[in-house]
Amino acid sequence: MTAVDRCSESTRDWVCNAIRLIEADANRSADTHLLSFPLPAQWNVELYLKDESTHPTGSLKHRLARSLFLYALCNGWIVEGTPVIEASSGSTAVSEAYFARMLGLPFIAVMPSTTSAEKVELIERQGGACHFIDEPSQIYEESRRLAAKLDGHFIDQFTNAERATDWRGNNNIAESIFDQMAWETHPEPLWIVVGAGTGGTSATIGRYVRYRRLHTRLAVVDPENSVFFDAWRDDEPDLTSCAGSRIEGIGRPRVEPSFIGEVIDRMIKVPDAASLATIRTVERVLGRRVGGSTGTNLWGAFQLVAEMKADGCAGSVVTLLCDGGERYAHTYFDDAWLAAHDLDLAPYQRVLETFLTTGDWLY
Structure with missing residues (x-):
């Protein structure tokens, strides 16, 4: 299409209507839920899951x-x-x-x-x-x-x-989290935990926290075969890998342009078997299946909760429920698939059972 066509009145009318349709769709959609993950009250730490699976297309x-x-x-x-x-x-x-x-x-x-x-x-x-x-x-x-x-x-x-999302507000995910936390016991989370695929979510949250002058810290979890953690730790933005992530939606073989490492306070490397052990373990707690990236998020969140408990630090942690586990019935929830990929969940399931029972992180 020529430049003249792009500036024509009919093209402008089409674009205006397209934007109206997208905004109308958003206006029909309620915000996603913030769920409380059950932890013993005596720990004095609250954990929340921002349930992004309730969007019309089922994910963050x-x-x-x-x-x-x-x-x-x-x-x-x-x-x-x-x-x-x-x-x-x-x-x-x-x-x-x-x-x-x-x-x-x-x-x-x-x-x-x-x-x-x-x-x-x-x-x-x-x-x-x-x-x-x-x-x-x-x-x-x-x-x-x-x-x-x-x-x-x-x-x-x-x-x-990271460019397309208005990190200052406009009902982005960070603004939504803090609005929904307003009436909780610890409304300003000590930690927000997210994964990185594009890096857009971590960039939005990290910028918003600074813009609103909040003390919340941002932790980013990273799966195997992803370079984000090593590149961030070693300050090597050009680091690459030949392998792809087995945890769909997060992890990349290169540092993506939208990944803004400077807004991240901590990164946690998570074995794939740990992510998948987590989704199977928490299925019993939540009464539902969640996707692999949610397992990665929760593994990191559990570690931070255990550290807070050990330090006697009361507060809250928020992470994301990125999508539902029904999308992974033939992969992450299939024992044959795990065996084919040489993934042994048992050692990580023991870590999780100990944590959920005692609050201790023995990993």
Whole structure:
């Protein structure tokens, strides 16, 4: 489409209506719940889960997808008929396919061939198409190639996540957390714990905490085969890896442009088996299944709770319930899949059972 076409009255009308549709969808949606995780009262520590699975597309990435579409529309990158391309391991693509269908746009998700069948089905159910690659490190170049070939727009969550979200407020996830914590016993959490996929969520929360002059600290958990932890610890922003993360939605083989390490107070490396042991252990506590990235979050949150208890420090910790476990029935909750990936959960389950019983972190 030419520059003249992009400035035409009909194009402006289409973009205005597209933004209206997205804003109307947000206006129809209630905020996500903040759930209290049961811990013994004598510990004097409260743990909360921000349940992002209640979004219309079932995950934390719904917020990101909305912001990315608004950002692209307002920058003039998406107009009527523009094919939208994304590099995604699943949940972002599910949410973006939802918004693309709302606007009548074609959507293609470029993803590793190992992505769970449940997520592929969810993307296709939203009207999106899936384009698989075998080498995770090629996901970016393949997305750019497809966008150029189709005269489309590579929406690029990994670059634009921290730019597209208004970190000062506008009902972002940080503002929502603190609003919902207002009437709790310890309304200003000592820690907020999140994972990093794009880095957008940690950037938003870290900036918001500083902007509001809060004393809350930000901990970021990182799974195996991800470079965020090592790059942050060693101050090596150019660090890369050839492996892809087994915990879908978090962990990257490179430090993404949206990852702002300077706003992070602490990082915790979490073994994949620990993440998956956590989701199986807490299923009994919550009465529901959660996804692998929630397990990573909770493993880190439990460690911080144990440290607070050991130090006699009363307060609260907040983390995210990123998506539901039904998306991983044939992977994380499948014993055969665990055996095929040589994942032994037993040592980590013992750590968790000790923690949930005594509050001690013996790892």
